[in-house]
Amino acid sequence: MNIRLHYLALILCFAALSCAQDPTGPEPPEPLAALRDEAPFPVGVAFQASRLNNAQYTSVAARTFSSLTAEWEMKMNPISGGRGIYNWQAADDLVAFARVQGMQVHGHTLLWHETTPAWLENFAGSDQEFEEAIQEYITTVVDRYKDDVASWDVVNEAFDNNTGLLRNSVYRRRMGDDYLARVFQYARDADPNVLLFYNDYGTPYDANKRAAVLAMVDDFQSRGIPIDGVGLQVHVTYTFPPIGDITAMMDAIVSRGLKVHLSELDVRVNPDGDLTTLTPARSQAQKERVGEIVSAFMALPSDKRYAITMWGLRDPDSWLISFWGNPEWPLLFDADFAPKPAYEGFLEALQPE
Numbered sequence: 001m002n003i004r005l006h007y008l009a010l011i012l013c014f015a016a017l018s019c020a021q022d023p024t025g026p027e028p029p030e031p032l033a034a035l036r037d038e039a040p041f042p043v044g045v046a047f048q049a050s051r052l053n054n055a056q057y058t059s060v061a062a063r064t065f066s067s068l069t070a071e072w073e074m075k076m077n078p079i080s081g082g083r084g085i086y087n088w089q090a091a092d093d094l095v096a097f098a099r100v101q102g103m104q105v106h107g108h109t110l111l112w113h114e115t116t117p118a119w120l121e122n123f124a125g126s127d128q129e130f131e132e133a134i135q136e137y138i139t140t141v142v143d144r145y146k147d148d149v150a151s152w153d154v155v156n157e158a159f160d161n162n163t164g165l166l167r168n169s170v171y172r173r174r175m176g177d178d179y180l181a182r183v184f185q186y187a188r189d190a191d192p193n194v195l196l197f198y199n200d201y202g203t204p205y206d207a208n209k210r211a212a213v214l215a216m217v218d219d220f221q222s223r224g225i226p227i228d229g230v231g232l233q234v235h236v237t238y239t240f241p242p243i244g245d246i247t248a249m250m251d252a253i254v255s256r257g258l259k260v261h262l263s264e265l266d267v268r269v270n271p272d273g274d275l276t277t278l279t280p281a282r283s284q285a286q287k288e289r290v291g292e293i294v295s296a297f298m299a300l301p302s303d304k305r306y307a308i309t310m311w312g313l314r315d316p317d318s319w320l321i322s323f324w325g326n327p328e329w330p331l332l333f334d335a336d337f338a339p340k341p342a343y344e345g346f347l348e349a350l351q352p353e
C-alpha cells in the first residue's frame with residue numbers, strides 16, 4: 001500500500017468511527033404521550049383568553065388537555081356589567097377555541113363572593129329584586145352556553161373556613177340561608193342536561209367545612225334539589241394534606257352517588273419559601289405527589305371520576321406566585337412549555353398496575 005492509500009484508509013476509518021459516535025448526540029427521547037390520549041377521564045386546564053393568540057399556549061394546551069376551564073372570563077365580574085349588561089367576548093372566544101380543539105368546557109363559576117360585581121354588592125333594590133337579578137343572570141349565562149358547557153360550578157366557596165358556617169356573602173345576606181338550593185334549581189331550570197357542581201377548597205382537611213358541604217349535599221338530596229358533583233380545588237403542597245384526607249373526601253362524595261372533580265389542581269413545592277430555584281429533589285417530590293393524587297382518583301368508580309383540571313399551564317403563569325409571594329413551580333409545564341417530572345407522574349399514575 002502506498003502512502004496515499006494509507007492516508008485514505010485512515011480518513012475512512014475516522015469517518016466511520018465518528019459516524020458510529022453520532023455527531024448530533026444521542027437520539028432525542030420519545031415525546032411523552034398526551035394526557036388527553038391516555039386518561040380514561042377528561043383532563044382539564046385553566047386557560048386565559050389573553051393566551052389565545054399565542055401559538056405555543058394554544059398548541060400545548062390543545063395537544064395535552066381534553067377539557068378547558070376559563071381561569072377568569074366566565075366569572076360574574078368579567079361577564080356582568082350591570083343588570084342586563086353582559087360582556088361575552090372573552091368567554092365566547094374561549095368556548096370557540098375549546099370547540100375547535102374538541103375540548104369540553106367546565107363553566108367556572110356562576111356565584112363566587114370574590115367576583116361579585118359592584119352593582120350587585122351594592123344593590124339598590126329590594127331583596128326580591130336582588131334574587132330576580134341573580135336568577136336572570138344564571139338563566140342567561142347557562143342558557144347561552146347550553147351547547148358548549150358540560151358542567152358548571154354553580155357556587156364556589158360558600159362556606160367559611162374552620163367554622164363551616166355559611167359565608168355571610170351578599171348572596172346570603174340578600175337571599176337568606178337557603179339560597180344555595182334555589183340557585184342550583186335556577187341553573188337546572190336553565191339547562192336540564194348540564195352537570196351541576198358545588199366547588200370549594202380545604203374540604204379534605206377542614207373538618208367543619210367538609211361536614212357543611214356534605215350536609216348540604218344530604219339536604220339537597222333529601223329535598224330533590226339538583227346536584228351532580230362536588231369539586232375539590234386541590235390547591236395543595238407537596239406534603240399537605242395527607243393523601244388519606246383527599247381520598248376520604250372523594251369517597252364521601254362517591255358514597256352519595258355524586259361525581260368528583262379535582263377542579264383546580266396545583267402542587268406547591270415552596271410553601272416555606274426555602275427555594276429560589278426548583279431543585280431536582282423537590283421536583284421529584286412533586287412528581288410523586290401528583291402521582292399519588294392521580295392514583296387515588298383512578299381508584300374511584302369510573303362513572304364518578306368527572307375530571308382532573310390543572311389550574312394553569314406553565315409554572316410562571318400560576319396564580320399562586322402572586323397569591324403567596326414566594327417563587328413557585330406548581331404546574332406540569334415549565335417556563336419553556338416543557339413537561340416536568342410532575343407531568344410524568346401524572347402519566348404514570350394513569351397506567352394500569
Ligand code: XIL
Pocket residue numbers: 071072156233264319
Ligand atoms: C384565580 C385565578 O387563577 C386568577 O387568575 C384570578 O385573578 C383570581 O382567581 N379558587 C378559585 C379560582 O376558585 O377561581 C381562583 O382563580 C383560585 C382560587
